[in-house]
Amino acid sequence: MSNDHPEFDELDRLLALADEEELSVEQRDRLNQILRESVTAVEYASDKLVTEALLRNELLSDATGDLLGMPQSFLPPEGAENLVSPRFGKRRALLAVAAAVVFASLLGFLLQKKSSPVQVADSAKPATQALARMINQLDTRFAPNLAPEGDEFEVGRYELQEGIAELEFRTGAKFVVEGPADFTIKNDMHVFLTEGRIRARISDRATGFRIDAPEVDVVDLGTEFGIAVNPDQKTEVHVFSGEVELHEEGSKEARLVREGYAAGWEEGSAAVVLTQPREEEFRTAKDISQTLGRQLTDRLLADGEMVAFYDFQPDESSSGRLVNRANPQAVNGRIHGATWVRGRQPNSSALLFENVGDRVFLEIDGEFPEFTLSTWLKVERFDSYITAIFNTDNYERHEHHWQLLDDGAVQGSQLGKNPSLNSPEIYRIKSEEDTVPIGRWTHLAATFSISSGDVRYYVDGRLVAETVIDPDCPVRFGKCNIGHWGSPAGPSWPKQRNFCGRIDEFFLLRRAMSSEEIAEIHQLGRPAKW
Amino acid sequence: MTLLTGNQSQLLGYIMASVANSNDSQDILQKTNIQLWRNHESYDSSRPFLPWALTLARFQILSFYRDRQRDRLIFDADVLESLQTVTEERIQSVPRRQEALRSCLVKLKDEQRTILSLYYAHRKSIEQISLSCNRSIDGVKSLLLRIRKNLKECIDTRMNTSPESQS
Numbered sequence: 001m002s003n004d005h006p007e008f009d010e011l012d013r014l015l016a017l018a019d020e021e022e023l024s025v026e027q028r029d030r031l032n033q034i035l036r037e038s039v040t041a042v043e044y045a046s047d048k049l050v051t052e053a054l055l056r057n058e059l060l061s062d063a064t065g066d067l068l069g070m071p072q073s074f075l076p077p078e079g080a081e082n083l084v085s086p087r088f089g090k091r092r093a094l095l096a097v098a099a100a101v102v103f104a105s106l107l108g109f110l111l112q113k114k115s116s117p118v119q120v121a122d123s124a125k126p127a128t129q130a131l132a133r134m135i136n137q138l139d140t141r142f143a144p145n146l147a148p149e150g151d152e153f154e155v156g157r158y159e160l161q162e163g164i165a166e167l168e169f170r171t172g173a174k175f176v177v178e179g180p181a182d183f184t185i186k187n188d189m190h191v192f193l194t195e196g197r198i199r200a201r202i203s204d205r206a207t208g209f210r211i212d213a214p215e216v217d218v219v220d221l222g223t224e225f226g227i228a229v230n231p232d233q234k235t236e237v238h239v240f241s242g243e244v245e246l247h248e249e250g251s252k253e254a255r256l257v258r259e260g261y262a263a264g265w266e267e268g269s270a271a272v273v274l275t276q277p278r279e280e281e282f283r284t285a286k287d288i289s290q291t292l293g294r295q296l297t298d299r300l301l302a303d304g305e306m307v308a309f310y311d312f313q314p315d316e317s318s319s320g321r322l323v324n325r326a327n328p329q330a331v332n333g334r335i336h337g338a339t340w341v342r343g344r345q346p347n348s349s350a351l352l353f354e355n356v357g358d359r360v361f362l363e364i365d366g367e368f369p370e371f372t373l374s375t376w377l378k379v380e381r382f383d384s385y386i387t388a389i390f391n392t393d394n395y396e397r398h399e400h401h402w403q404l405l406d407d408g409a410v411q412g413s414q415l416g417k418n419p420s421l422n423s424p425e426i427y428r429i430k431s432e433e434d435t436v437p438i439g440r441w442t443h444l445a446a447t448f449s450i451s452s453g454d455v456r457y458y459v460d461g462r463l464v465a466e467t468v469i470d471p472d473c474p475v476r477f478g479k480c481n482i483g484h485w486g487s488p489a490g491p492s493w494p495k496q497r498n499f500c501g502r503i504d505e506f507f508l509l510r511r512a513m514s515s516e517e518i519a520e521i522h523q524l525g526r527p528a529k530w
Numbered sequence: 531m532t533l534l535t536g537n538q539s540q541l542l543g544y545i546m547a548s549v550a551n552s553n554d555s556q557d558i559l560q561k562t563n564i565q566l567w568r569n570h571e572s573y574d575s576s577r578p579f580l581p582w583a584l585t586l587a588r589f590q591i592l593s594f595y596r597d598r599q600r601d602r603l604i605f606d607a608d609v610l611e612s613l614q615t616v617t618e619e620r621i622q623s624v625p626r627r628q629e630a631l632r633s634c635l636v637k638l639k640d641e642q643r644t645i646l647s648l649y650y651a652h653r654k655s656i657e658q659i660s661l662s663c664n665r666s667i668d669g670v671k672s673l674l675l676r677i678r679k680n681l682k683e684c685i686d687t688r689m690n691t692s693p694e695s696q697s
Contacts, residue, residue: 432572
């Protein structure tokens with residue numbers, strides 16, 4: 001057959017049989033034996049197999065064009081189809097070809113478009129902007145015909161029977177309404193409150209926002225105030241910051257009420273000015289978010305797969321310990337250097353990581369074919385190129401690093417087995433567009449699942465990076481640190497990776513959460529601004 | 531029509547060298563492309579494409595090996611490893627090999643090309659081809675072998691005499 005390498009005639013034959021799926025056991029063993037004998041044999045086989053693959057595809061590409069144009073004499077006569085063919089039908093091969101073309105061209109297209117990547121996760125804003133949207137809520141129940149469409153409010157009357165809702169108008173005005181309440185939205189700058197309590201926070205660009213009550217209209221002048229219409233029609237206005245203009249029924253003049261003052265009316269009588277606004281009577285957005293956050297934490301702590309949950313509240317008995325609230329008997333953290341400060345919610349704490357060496361040390365045993373990592377943190381600054389959020393000490397096989405780069409990108413990586421051509425890592429990916437900002441509480445999450453085959457990184461509930469993982473390599477954590485990288489292995493790698501900022505929650509769950517679950521954790525755990 | 535653009539031909543070649551079966555190779559290439567498509571968001575375009583794509587291909591090959599019964603796999607693990615290493619070392623020359631193949635195919639006579647096509651693309655058996663081409667079965671077999679040999683010599687010559695001739 002081949003004059004150049006007669007010694008490979010047998011190899012040729014065996015490879016041909018292999019492609020036909022007609023190798024006997026002995027022939028298979030012989031084939032492997034030949035390939036063990038010399039590198040030249042392996043090179044020969046490699047070239048031959050590659051050429052074989054290329055040849056088939058060249059001929060297939062001809063075939064898809066040629067079928068109709070083939071000279072008659074070469075087409076099989078009728079009846080020839082009945083002959084048993086050991087080969088697979090051509091339709092399957094052509095289908096595979098078509099698919100390869102589609103993917104190849106799609107890939108080419110996508111990779112060229114790398115400069116403007118397609119957003120994978122949905123943005124929260126709808127395409128047509130509703131007048132107002134409910135951006136947070138706690139146990140709300142609306143009357144059946146007087147309820148928003150989903151979370152969108154338009155012109156019309158609404159009745160909140162119970163619960164607390166935070167609405168944001170497209171003009172920038174926000175308010176928190178507490179049930180039972182009956183209110184009517186007239187437009188994006190005008191609401192009528194028939195009954196109930198509303199706490200409004202009006203940004204500068206929504207100055208002039210108006211809330212009318214039975215006895216009085218309140219025009220906001222850039223401020224935060226509460227308005228209550230009680231069941232017996234007594235209306236009160238409490239100004240917490242800035243000032244409002246009151247227009248009383250039957251009075252031509254407007255009355256200005258400044259912060260620190262409150263006014264009340266009884267039906268039919270003149271205004272009674274109260275001295276002190278009572279903030280505690282008006283719910284804020286923080287009230288909603290705090291309660292939602294607590295409910296979520298309770299749910300998470302009850303999850304049987306929770307390995308470690310740190311709420312970053314100081315432990316009464318020992319200040320050096322970060323208690324695992326899911327199981328105080330195991331995987332408690334040891335605090336080194338970091339100090340206790342205020343957290344993302346009122347009355348909650350966080351740890352401040354400031355100096356090199358500030359960290360929380362943990363030790364986690366076992367293998368994890370699936371896991372979710374989640375944390376709330378606020379970056380103060382980036383001191384080095386790489387900042388560790390949660391790194392295993394060293395960087396050996398099965399280990400995982402979760403890090404930030406100094407432009408705010410999230411970087412995740414896992415070390416694997418045989419070093420391949422370019423990299424000893426199973427994967428190392430980073431977020432492209434979404435970065436972690438400085439000075440803002442941000443939620444970060446990572447999910448890893450061998451059964452579904454991928455690893456995903458999230459920022460504020462949005463997927464920012466994703467890749468395929470090795471089906472054979474679960475993660476082992478062992479000794480790790482939050483906010484730091486211990487015992488770095490390679491001499492050239494950036495060693496100092498200390499996190500600079502605050503962390504007030506961290507958990508490790510023994511299963512991969514879905515993107516909906518991650519989005520919910522972000523939504524429910526978000527700190528409110530007011 | 532150019533069916534396989536650069537990287538696709540390299541991926542397919544690498545996969546074929548790992549599993550030695552063209553149907554399986556096409557399946558694995560498809561799965562790899564699906565993963566490449568699904569993961570294009572996380573592809574860092576400052577890094578070379580092919581190593582990343584080969585990594586994904588390797589996972590699919592690994593899955594293929596794990597799912598198959600041992601007696602249906604061609605290569606033992608150590609042999610697979612050396613085949614993959616060698617193929618990866620030569621991967622940059624695959625596009626050149628493809629060009630050489632194309633030039634050599636063009637030089638074939640019509641009948642030769644048709645027989646190749648009937649056998650490889652249309653998956654006709656030797657018997658069917660012998661009927662359609664009015665040749666004996668042995669005649670078809672030896673013709674196929676001769677065509678393949680000529681092709682190989684043609685390709686090798688082109689590969690060895692082209693300017694960047696190194697393997």
